[in-house]
Amino acid sequence: MERIKRAFSDGNVIAQRNVIRIKRVPEVLVFVLISPIMFVLLFAYVFGSSIDVPGGSYREFLIGGIFAQTVIFGATFTGAGLAEDMQKGIINRFRSLPMSQSAVVFGRTASDVIYNVLSLIIMALTGLVVGWRIHDGIVSALLGFGLLLLFAYALSWVMALVGLSVPSVEVINNASFMVIFPLTFIANTFVPSDNLPTPLRVFAEWNPVSAVTQAARELFGNIPAGTPEPTVWSLQNPIAYTLIWVVIILIVFVPLSVRKYQRVAAKT
Amino acid sequence: MPHFAPFVNTKPPQRPRPLPEDVGHRIVDGHAACDFLSHGAGSVPSMAIIEAEGLRKTYKEIVALDGLDLAVEEGSILGVLGPNGAGKTTAVSILATLLEPDAGTARVAGADVLTGAELVRRNIGLSGQYAAVDEHLTGFENLRMVGRLYHMGKAAAADRARELLADFDLIEAGDRPVKGYSGGMRRRLDLAAALVASPPVLFLDEPTTGLDPRSRLDLWGVINDLVADGTTLLLTTQYLEEADHLADEILVIDHGSEIAYGTPDALKTQVGGERVEVVVASNDDIDRTVSTLSSLAVGEVHVEARTRTIVVPVTGGAGALTEALRRVDAASIPIHDVGLRRPTLDDVFLSLTGHKTEEPTAETEGAA
Incomplete structure (x- = not known):
């Protein structure tokens, strides 16, 4: 008990x-x-002018995807x-x-949530300006934001392990770009995944980024009326599927990152 | 391989005695540790508070530590002297629980660095070669954070931070981000951070490397004051002068193992103390100068032909210099320069191992 209290207080100091x-x-x-403002405006006006989503507005469809991509990039901090x-x-x-061995990484992942909270607020405001609306009430929308933050929080533990394993900040920025771009594009973030070639479609359907995006859209009420029902379990139950990923990522990467921290070679 | 020159006192005067198993548990804060240890040590004249045996550490191909032993008595200063890549930082990292050795054991303030790492950490302060302070925080915020991480209360940590800022002449700069500090100010802040909990054992890894002479003297003053308070100190340095000035005992290491151990005086005697250096105007005069001065030398006269420098190990300092000048003048040898030089790390190595310090490769530097 004393140990947990210590860990919490040390994490707080960090x-x-x-x-x-x-x-x-x-x-x-x-x-x-x-950058989120830029993303919202770019996608809304560049793609938004030439892509149609049957029965709805592409801009409304898009916002969920931009939210997801931005908070995932936020995890790289x-x-x-x-x-x-x-x-x-x-x-x-x-x-x-003589501080708790997990405090440095816990404190870091906790404080980095601030970046994502701020960028979600900014993006939501920009979204409202370009025509995005919440249709299912504020509580449901807050759940949507919460789920996005939770998913990004879990990913920040993956990035913590990467950050402790690379020799410099520059490496991590490049490395994360190479992973995050495909992960957020081979998904339903910016275009409906139904028309993708089969291997990519299957990847997109089971990609947790698609699930968290789908969940956000549902919670914001941004799924257009005539949209066909998803055919895979992951997208039929996007909230549950996202939560499963969050739990798995945390179970695997929290101990790995803390262990890595305890062993990082003293660099001089 | 270096050849091992005979040297006074090549082993610690007294083998380290293991401390009682429960010492570590009683050490909670620095002063208690000192009190307890000095009580406990009442029956024996001295006791090692830092001790290591057979430390080995290899990074891929490079052997950073090759069976290093050391022992530091409570309240004394050990200067670990060696060139870049000799294994100094690796040794400190192991003793400060940052790194696990491949082989060997080490105990600090009664606790094993592997099995009792947290106990060790409560009793040490570490100040590294590269000032590990957060440059975006102010001096005050840095020290307060460290205090909080030693589990001091909020008010106590803030008070201690102000106290240290005053001690280290950083009051004015204390509320500015460290980013704007000079190198000397950063080092002082880093040292202050190591002292937040008044730890009984302090590790300083090359505390003055890269500092200008003035800042170095300032820092020496601070370190001298510390030890007057009874803190045990292990200090690494590349400067013989620094080890001479600060340390009670000097351990010279190279390629991760001991090549000499003793008091600064013993070491200097061994190395030949001071040297007179004469730079002659012409190559033709070198031999004549050597024979003129050889009777003054207390060891072998060394010639650096490229720079036309004759190096004569002497005793007696300024007297020897005057005598050398008189003789050179009497022989009418034209000279460019003459001077009295104190021994450097290079001289120590030349004398103890027969070779100069080697320029480290990028890799060994990174590893050490």
């Missing part, structure tokens, strides 16, 4: 430190807030932050202190 850093390096925050801490030697300082 999270507070990260929050101070967010305030001190406003450039990062500006990027975090501007966790990896970049840990990689930077390692490069700067501050991880050595933490590891020489």
Whole structure:
């Protein structure tokens, strides 16, 4: 019990430190807030003008996908932050202190949620400006935002492991790009997946990114009236399928990341 | 392989005695540890508070530590002297629980670094070669954070942070982000961070590397004050002068193992103390100068032909220099330069191993 209390209080100290850093390096925050605006506007006006979704508005369809992609990119901050801490030697300082061994990674993943909360708020406001609406009530919409954040939180533990394993911040930025782009594009994020070639369609149907996007659309009431029912379980039960992924990712990557933290080689 | 020159006191004067198994549990804060250990040590004259035996660590192909032993008595300073890539940082990392050795054992403040890592961490402070402070936080925020992570209360951590800022002459800079600090200020802050919990054992890994002479002197002053309070210190350095100035005992290592151990005086005697260096104007005068000065030398006269420098190991400092000048003048040898030089790490290596310090490869540097 004492141990858990300690871990919580140490994690809190680390999270507070990260929050101070967010305030001190406003450039990062500006990027975090501007790029989602850019994405919403680009997709809404560039693709939105030439793509039709039967029975509904492409812009409304699109927003769920942009939300999903942006919060997933937000998870990479966790990896970049840990990689930077390692490069700067501050991880050595933490590891020489009698603090909880899981606090550095827990504190980091917790404070990085702030980025995603802020970018969701900004995106939602931009979305409202370009014509996106919530149709199923505010409670359901909040659940949608919560699910997006939870999914991104789980992914930030994957990025934590990557961040502790790479030699520098630059590597993680490039590496995550290469993984996240295919993962968020071979999905139903920006176009309906029904028309994809079979292998890609199957991948898209079982891709958790599709599920979390589908879940967000359902919770926001953004599924157009005439849309055919999904034929696979993952998209018929997108909330449950997303939660299963969240649990699996956390079960696997929380211990792996904490263990990695305890063993990161002292870098000089 | 280096040849092992005979040297005074090649082993610690007294083998480390294992501390009682339960010492670690009683050590909660620094002062309690010192008190307990000095009580416990009442019957024996001295006791090792840092001890390591047979430490080995290999990174892929590179052997960073090759069976290193060391022991530091409570309240004393051990200077670990060696060139880049000698294994100094690896040794400190193992003792500070950052790294697991491939073989060997180490105990710090009564606890094993592998099985009692958390106990060790409660009793040590670490200040690294690269200042590990957060540059986006202020000096105050850095120190307060470290205090909180040692599980001090909020108010206590803040008070301690202010106290340390005052001690380290950082009051004015204390509320500015570290980003704007000079190198010397960062080092002082890093050292202050290591002292937040007043740990009985302190590891300083090359605390003055890269500092200008003025900042180095300042930091030496701080370190001297610390030890006056009874803190045990293990310090690594590439500078013989620094080890000489600060340490009670010096352990010289190369390629991850000991090549000499003893007091600074013993080491300097071994190395030949001071040298007179004469740079002659013409290559033709080198032999004549050597024969003129050889009777002054306390060891072998060394010639660096390329720079026309004759290096004469001497005793007696300025007296020897005057005598050398008088003789060179009497022989009418034209000279470009003459000076009295204190021994450097290079001299130590030349004298102890017969070779100069080697430039480290990028890889060994990274590994150490």
